[in-house]
Amino acid sequence: MKYAYYPGCSLEATGKEYNQSAKIVARQLGIELWEIPDWSCCGATAAHNADHLLSLALPARNLAIAEKEGLDVAVPCAACFNRLRAVEKEVRESETMRATISEIIGTEYKASNTTRCMLDVMVQGVGLEKIREQVVKPLSGLKLASYYGCLLVRPPDLTAFDDPEDPVLMDNLIEVLGGEAVKWPYKTECCGGSLSTVRKDIGFRLIYEILRRARDAGAEAIVTACPLCLLNLDMRQAQVAAANNDKLNLPIFYFTELMGVAMGYAPKDLGLTTHFVNPVPLLEAKEILRHPATRRETA
């Protein structure tokens, strides 16, 4: 199983752990990731607020490189996934758009390949049974809230891999890894995105609601598949808790990190030690890490 890998800008910076852990887990599952050479930014929110064609051409350039290799694209970041899917759909549905985009990026792009988000690649591409075979340290006793955020499963006609109102893929993955997926209502609520920077009054309220609801549902940690969600829930957690006179201490994981832990990799190699809310004490308290390690990875 070979995919073109598009890490995206976040995974070079705030989401380094996602990059590290995704690569490790992919290798363990036998997924070959061919990083798109000289990949460029997908344009994110900035581009599609500025100009529609720009927002399509930026991701198209990356997809065109993968298309020439004849590869489908695996994307960890939820926002990149959304943008890549958007151009894929528009080009596929309109001959005029195909010609326009090809002209802008200076190379032919037909959208013959497809983009899949990392969660989809692993859970539906590889399959839960194969993942189960790789689990050596089950996440026993760990209560987790799966958090999809807004961009991973919406809009449904773009993403189209899980239920947009009540997604379940991550919950199923948690169960396979040996953890317990709690039922909670904020699975697909928005984390506020960049509002935590530009409109703290709104952003912090959204973040606090997500964290509080997860805790009230009995979760000991939150699992996400989006670097911006993790950034907001993790980095802002202390500030948000203080603003609400609350103590939260909820570690936030990328799903790939938890897969890595369950597969026996060391927290350091998965990037777990770089989180603001240190998740290692929780994993130790649950005796997940004390289990004799069967694999060691040097990143």
Next chain:
Amino acid sequence: MVAAAQHPNIELVTYAEVENVSGYVGNFEVTIRKKARSVDPAKCTGCGTCWEKCPSKVDSEFDLGLSKRKAIYMPFPQAVPAVPVIDREHCRQFTKGKCGICQKLCPAKAVDYEQQDEVYTDKFGAVVVATGYDLFKWEEAYGEYGYGKFPDVITGMHFERMNNASGPTGGRIVRPSDGKEPKTVVFIKCVGSRDEAKGKSYCSRACCMYTAKHAHQVIDKIPDAQAIVFYMDIRTPGKAYEEFCQRIIDEGAVYVRGRVSRVFQDGDKLIVRGEDTLLGRQVEVAADLVVLATAMVPSEGWEDVAKLVNLSTDKDGFFQEAHPKLRPVETFTAGVFLAGACQGPKDIPDTVAQASGAAVKVCQLLSKDEMDTDPVIATVDESLCSGCAMCHPICPYKAIDFKTITERVQGKEISRQVSAVNSGLCQGCGACTVACPSSALNLRGFTNEQILAEVDAVCL
């Protein structure tokens, strides 16, 4: 129903299914399967001993699972005839082979485990299709309302059963989860109706009125209760309808114009989040009970009924009337009429009006010795017809049949088959005239020669 059952000229066949319909207007042959009831209706007095003593309990279909029924049961107290039926899938006598309590206890000796389905054919002059409706399966479409996972998110039909004095709660409005009386009840209209993305494009027509009634019942029955109705539009055309709805608003029901985006459980409350489009603001309500006004859809099995009686349907499976304005109870098949929600969503007064119309149409048809038909129908020129039968499958009304004619060819008398059009069934659509390879079929008044003459007149 009771009056119908007692009428000397009405034969009521219950617990039965129509298996086949053949023939044509005035001469329908209908095959009916009377299912084995396991109780002899001639002997049964409806005393109720059997279902009181029956040991098997099953969810009641009529109460939508809000109560239990026995394996030998009457679906609801007013059922006609007042004779129980044994549900063989759940009866111990049939599943385990031993029990027999009802048979032992029946004072009239009416219980008969050996009874078999009875299939018989009878002749009828006309057919009225009145197969009704089902509720849209919102649990499969509306994740934002919880996909049916929250016990206190119910449909209007559940609410209706609870309000019934002989229903599962004896007329009390309660939360299915804990049986407590709700104080804040949220009604969400247009669940599946007017929603092309997830449901049906049409308006279900009756929901605005029954939701107003439900809101009134909440205010009336529960002290200090609050009824909040989320709506897209209030559609209450009809005599005294608008006034009724306004009365409920005056009684204190809060009408919020906007869609509900999400319902989720928070402790024992249901948080209903939506928007008030008149204020341009988000709304959040902590509700005890949420009632959904789900869309009306054709009742399950409509495809089979359509095939059975040769009915055409619209895009949603409602049976098609012959003309939306001028022939609303007739179908394209002569002698087959429609009544009620099987033709389209409608409320009780509309259903009664249409059913009355259908009944009178049947009377009109059967009271005459001869039948008027449209003169523009197909005819066969027997000298041209080769009997190839191309027209038979083409005819949507099954109006073409074979007949044998005898003619003299080169001095010899021969018999051959030709097509024959049943003038009672033909609707003059013209499909056969196009299909006929030898141009033997023509529409009266629109023969090929006549049309070609018109073409000549226009073109020359």
